[in-house]
Amino acid sequence: MLRPIRYRDRKEWTEVRSRNSEWLAPWEASNPAPGGASPTTARWCGPSRPRLRREPLCPS
Numbered sequence: 001m002l003r004p005i006r007y008r009d010r011k012e013w014t015e016v017r018s019r020n021s022e023w024l025a026p027w028e029a030s031n032p033a034p035g036g037a038s039p040t041t042a043r044w045c046g047p048s049r050p051r052l053r054r055e056p057l058c059p060s
Helices: 007-019 021-027 041-054
Strands: none
Touching: 007 021
16 A cells, blocks of 8 residues: 655655656656746745645545
């Protein structure tokens, strides 16, 4: 059984992604603006945080 990824998994996750970067390339997100900076996860997901705190993704 798999468990959800956690922050403490970041080192191993980064290593796995690095080793498999060529294979993963077709599925990587890309910036729609040519030459633009990639948005950070916090900037991309930040506006959703308050709503996600109020409304869980999987209500019990």
